[in-house]
Amino acid sequence: MRSVWALAAMAALSVLTASTTTLAGEPKQGGVLRMYHRDSPANASILEGATYSVNVPFMGVFNNLVIYDQHIAQNSPDTLRPDLAESWSWSSDNKKLTFKLRQGVKWHDGKPFTSADVKCTFDLLMGKSQQKLRQNPRKAWYSEVNDVTPNGDFEVSFDLKRPQPSLLAMLASGYTPVYPCHVSPADMRTHPIGTGPFKFVEFKANESIKLTRNPDYWKKGLPYLDGIEYTIITNRSTAILAFVAGKFDMTFPTHITIPLLKDIKSQAPNAVCVVEPTNVSTNIIVNSTSPPFDNIDIRRAMAMALDRKAFVDILFEGQADIGGTMLPPPQGIWGMPKDKLATIPGYGPDVNASREEAKKLMQKAGYGPDKHLAVKISTRNIAEYRDPAVILIDQLKSIYIDGELDVVETANWFPKVARKDYMLGLNLTGNSVDDPDQSFYENYSCGSERNYTNYCNKEIEKLFDAQSQETDIGKRKPLVWDIDKKLQEDVARPIIFHARAGTCWQPYVKGVTIMSNSSYNGFRYEDVWLDK
Amino acid sequence: MFAYLVRRLLLMLVTLFGISVVIFFLLRIVPGNIVDILFAAAGYVDPADKANLEKELGIDQPLILQYWHWISGFLRGDFGYSYVSEKPALQEILPRIPITARLAGLALLFSASIGIPLGVISAVKQGTRLDYALRVVSLSGLSLPSFWLGLLILTASVAMFNRMPIFNPNPQTWLEAFATYAVPAAAVGFRSAALTMRITRSSMLEVLRQDYIRTARAKGASDATVNYQHALKNAILPVITVIGIEAAFLIGGLIVTETVFNIPGVARFLVEAIRWRDYPIVQNLVMLIAVVVVSANFIVDMLYAVFDPRIRYTD
Numbered sequence: 012m013r014s015v016w017a018l019a020a021m022a023a024l025s026v027l028t029a030s031t032t033t034l035a036g037e038p039k040q041g042g043v044l045r046m047y048h049r050d051s052p053a054n055a056s057i058l059e060g061a062t063y064s065v066n067v068p069f070m071g072v073f074n075n076l077v078i079y080d081q082h083i084a085q086n087s088p089d090t091l092r093p094d095l096a097e098s099w100s101w102s103s104d105n106k107k108l109t110f111k112l113r114q115g116v117k118w119h120d121g122k123p124f125t126s127a128d129v130k131c132t133f134d135l136l137m138g139k140s141q142q143k144l145r146q147n148p149r150k151a152w153y154s155e156v157n158d159v160t161p162n163g164d165f166e167v168s169f170d171l172k173r174p175q176p177s178l179l180a181m182l183a184s185g186y187t188p189v190y191p192c193h194v195s196p197a198d199m200r201t202h203p204i205g206t207g208p209f210k211f212v213e214f215k216a217n218e219s220i221k222l223t224r225n226p227d228y229w230k231k232g233l234p235y236l237d238g239i240e241y242t243i244i245t246n247r248s249t250a251i252l253a254f255v256a257g258k259f260d261m262t263f264p265t266h267i268t269i270p271l272l273k274d275i276k277s278q279a280p281n282a283v284c285v286v287e288p289t290n291v292s293t294n295i296i297v298n299s300t301s302p303p304f305d306n307i308d309i310r311r312a313m314a315m316a317l318d319r320k321a322f323v324d325i326l327f328e329g330q331a332d333i334g335g336t337m338l339p340p341p342q343g344i345w346g347m348p349k350d351k352l353a354t355i356p357g358y359g360p361d362v363n364a365s366r367e368e369a370k371k372l373m374q375k376a377g378y379g380p381d382k383h384l385a386v387k388i389s390t391r392n393i394a395e396y397r398d399p400a401v402i403l404i405d406q407l408k409s410i411y412i413d414g415e416l417d418v419v420e421t422a423n424w425f426p427k428v429a430r431k432d433y434m435l436g437l438n439l440t441g442n443s444v445d446d447p448d449q450s451f452y453e454n455y456s457c458g459s460e461r462n463y464t465n466y467c468n469k470e471i472e473k474l475f476d477a478q479s480q481e482t483d484i485g486k487r488k489p490l491v492w493d494i495d496k497k498l499q500e501d502v503a504r505p506i507i508f509h510a511r512a513g514t515c516w517q518p519y520v521k522g523v524t525i526m527s528n529s530s531y532n533g534f535r536y537e538d539v540w541l542d543k
Numbered sequence: 544m545f546a547y548l549v550r551r552l553l554l555m556l557v558t559l560f561g562i563s564v565v566i567f568f569l570l571r572i573v574p575g576n577i578v579d580i581l582f583a584a585a586g587y588v589d590p591a592d593k594a595n596l597e598k599e600l601g602i603d604q605p606l607i608l609q610y611w612h613w614i615s616g617f618l619r620g621d622f623g624y625s626y627v628s629e630k631p632a633l634q635e636i637l638p639r640i641p642i643t644a645r646l647a648g649l650a651l652l653f654s655a656s657i658g659i660p661l662g663v664i665s666a667v668k669q670g671t672r673l674d675y676a677l678r679v680v681s682l683s684g685l686s687l688p689s690f691w692l693g694l695l696i697l698t699a700s701v702a703m704f705n706r707m708p709i710f711n712p713n714p715q716t717w718l719e720a721f722a723t724y725a726v727p728a729a730a731v732g733f734r735s736a737a738l739t740m741r742i743t744r745s746s747m748l749e750v751l752r753q754d755y756i757r758t759a760r761a762k763g764a765s766d767a768t769v770n771y772q773h774a775l776k777n778a779i780l781p782v783i784t785v786i787g788i789e790a791a792f793l794i795g796g797l798i799v800t801e802t803v804f805n806i807p808g809v810a811r812f813l814v815e816a817i818r819w820r821d822y823p824i825v826q827n828l829v830m831l832i833a834v835v836v837v838s839a840n841f842i843v844d845m846l847y848a849v850f851d852p853r854i855r856y857t858d
Contacts, residue, residue: 051815053581053627061585145596148585201629216628216635217815218712218807244805249709252697253805256707278701422575422820425583460587 038235038522042541047250048241049263051217054200057188058136061148063441063530066185067264068220068241070534071234072119073188073205076110076129077179081535084287084527086445087344088176088484091183095124095206105174105482112165116229118191119210126161131192133159133169144196151452151459152181174480177448184444185532208234208537217243228537235522235540247271255279260520260541265289265530267513269327275515284515287527288332288342290445293322293399295505296428296436296463303376303384304434310502312372313435315357315365316410322402322508332509333358335495336450338442339509342527345447347492355499369410378411389417390437391424399507400437428463438463440504445528447491451475455503466503519543548845555841562833563617566826567610576602577626577820600626602822613826623823627816632823636809636831643801643808646731647793649724653732654739655786659775661736662743662782666751667770677740684737689796693730693803700726710806727804731796735789742785746778753777791836 052064057073060066077099080090093099096110116124134140137153156178157170169178181187190196194204203211206229209222220241224234242259244250251271254262255278265287267275272284295313297304304310323331332339335355339346352358357365370379378384388404390396397418404414414435419427427433442450453459456475457467471494478490499505514525519542526533575583578596582588597603601612616623622632665677700706708727714720750756751774759773794810801811809828816824 053584053819054629061587143592143595145599146581146585146592147589148587150589197629214628215807216625217812242805244709246802246805248694249697249803249805252701253707253709256701256705258707258709420575421583422580423583425586425588426575426579429588460589 036521036542038538038540039542040235040540041237042543043238043240044236044261044520044536044539044541045240045242045259046261047244047253047259047263048220049247049250049266050245051243055203055211055214055220056144056196056200057186057203058132058190059144059146059148059196059200060186061146063185063264066531067534068222068239069203069211070185070188071207071209071222071239071536072203072211073190073207074116075183075185075187075189077183078535079183079526079529079532081533081538082522082524084524085342085344086180086183086526086529086532088180091179095129095189099179105176105480106171108169108171108178109162110167110169112167113229114165116206117227118193118206119204119225120191120194122191122193124189124191124206125164126167127164128192129167129189130159130161132188132190135190135196136187142196145200149181149186152449154452173476174482175448176482177444177446177479180444180446181449183532184529185534186443208535209236209239212238217245219243230537234537236536239536251275254282254515257517261516261523262514264514264525264534265512267515269330269511269513272513272515275513279515281518282515283518283520284513285525286330286511286513287525288338288509288511289441289530290338290343290509290528291439291441291530292334292336292338292509293395293507294438294440295403295507296433296438297502297504298431298434298436299464299466300431301434303386306376307502308372308376309378309384311356312369312376312410313407313412314499314502314505315369315372316406316412317357317403317505317507318362318406319358319508320362321406322399325402326398327508327511331511334509335499335506336454336504337447337491337495338445338528343509344445344528345488345491345495347495351492351496355496357505358499366409373411380411383411383413385413385415386434387417388414388435388437389419389427389433392418392420395439395510396437403437403507431465436463438504441530443529443531447487447494448475448479451478451494455498464504466498466501468501468503471497471501551841551844555837558837559830559833562837563614563826563830564610566829566833567613568606570820570822570825571606573817573820575820577822578602580819613823617827617830622827625816625824626821627819627824632827635812635824636828639807639809639812642806643797643810645724646728646797646801646806646808647790649728650732650735650793650796651786651790653728654735654789657732658736658739659743659779659782662740663747663770663775665740665744666747667766669748678744681737681740681744684733685741687734688799689731689734690799690803692733693727693800696726696730697803709804712807727800727806730804731793731800734796735786735793738789739782739786743778743782746781747774750774750778 048068050064055069057065057069074095076094076096077091078094079086080092083090095113095116097113099108099110101108112126118124131140133153135142135144136147136150137156138147138150155172155175157172160168160170162168188205190199191204208225208228210225212221212223214220223238224236228234253259255275275282276284297310299305299310319333323329323333334346334352337343337345359365388400390400400416404416407414428436440454452475453461455462455466456472474490474494478487478494481487481490516523521542522539524533578593582593601609625632625635628635661677665674668674700708708722711719711723714723756769756774759769797808797810798814801808813828
């Protein structure tokens, strides 16, 4: 009897093993991944782009010096991997970062990749080269880089003004591909040449983007796909219906809102869907240079009146995150822990109590039930901006502020903000790498182009530099939390919530990982394959 | 006649000049240009980069100079380069025209082939259940926006057949090619068919009460002969006028239909170009449309004289 059980157990085990093997499967070569694209990007040049609409289709054309592991959802210093650089090392004073470059790598046009290409790319980004990018939105990332120096054909060094460990994070972003020296920035906009797993075939504005397999890719055996085809569909309903009908293998990454996700799951129950934070915060920009928001009491009252949970419940059915400037944990690496967050005025669990405090501040400023403060709340004419703005108007009523929605076309939004032609604005801020340097310097440092509110605090700037130079992550985190807390208390740019969004793919699409703390870095797709 | 022809030609040129001025300056009145949009999308502005880009695109020049560069280029057939794609504007515009032309043609065909017969039936069967049913259909057609109808068609198609009739750039069979255009054409043509049907019905009702129709019946002509040979022939003129007007209005419906069915036609392209303030595309495309419309009017005016002997243009 015992032997019968043993035999049965062995049989069961073998069946289980076999089925597991079948399920996991060996990657298969071939097939074209069909995806829809949410809009028609301005051009194909990632270095000039400032939206992931460019990164998603074109990241696979390129390589970086280093890259975040494409199969670990959370980007962190521990998930940095060599790419065109085989290895890297810091000098003892942490002011020189040296990369040993991979040999035998070829550009898609057959020319060899060398350290000169790295030098050209970063000279272009730092504005030092003869040729210029039409737009250079991330020039500030390299403000601490003195020079990039090739040491022979296959080694290159970044000389820094001061230690900046976060430089590696920025080099690993999907926004930092290495460009070839021999192709002009203008040509890179229309016909990008890279070293990556996919070669550019064509980009028809408002129609499609096509990539094909690079047979000479330096990672032997990759990519698995024969190509990727993006059909540009600007109408979200049409795009999702097409995915449900099987016209596409995958939706555009993080393009599915939480309510729409339900529709997809009901209409295509086999689809694999994941929801991840996008590291895009919805926040309020306050014009503190003119009345009435030059009064810190009114600014504080406004921040204390926010019921962040209500925003999250209404817009995301509870699936979004509340935090400070940095994306909250567990997906975010640098976000404040919950207990610290709760100590910031307006972040406590008792919204009514917070609003009572806010009312007192408003009354101190001369407003009350008989005298309301009338404000215009400006925002872009896009649903992601408009919808929270409407909720904000409703919430501000509770502290005697009567808001009026002022929707602004995209073309006029930034000039309006730059002119300070607004009182309150509802704004979205995307972070391409989950690192405090990118967020703090870009959005809160004195004189930064993206510091829309002109918040300027020299004391906090010193703290920015202190955290930026700290090489020990454990020591850097508390510094970052203190800065973040201070920014919220100063009402520099009150953060309402951090959004989440969904991505779906058909069950036969394998090897896709959606990054959980950035929407810009996970689209190489070199080992995505189709189990058909 | 010759003097009239010359005068008419001159008038046409003046009209086109006026249109070109209106197009050019209207576009500049709209706030923001391509450079503003590019920097707004990037969320920052570097004044030096902005100035360089404006210089590169020539939008820093005085408006008169910009107008002259554009219009002289247009007359030479040099449409310039798209600000967005940086490809020749003509190369961007030309491949999209046949797509929209096919769609518009099919929509008009759908409108006429459905609207006219149903309008005749509705008039002939006035006051019957069939007439009421057809009137409900026509009212629905007038009430349903074409983008909504398009989405309904797509949703129903996916729910019932698990098929998605959106644009297929490389149809393998004749049927696929037809389906690519037929479904969106039906969506955009339905409203037009409803209007055609209502006009046909009212026009037919008026004609059916005429003495010569009674005479025809008295002579023993069959219902079909009376309805189609005598009545419809005389009722069709206002219908043709309406179809002609509808053809001009079709472009509005095509914009949303091309968006919903993801058709890479010229209508959607024009809207995208306006959104980007892609002046070379918008100016040249609208000007091309204006040239076609003005030339068509001119030719029609000339043809009146050819086909209707009562019309003679005198000096």
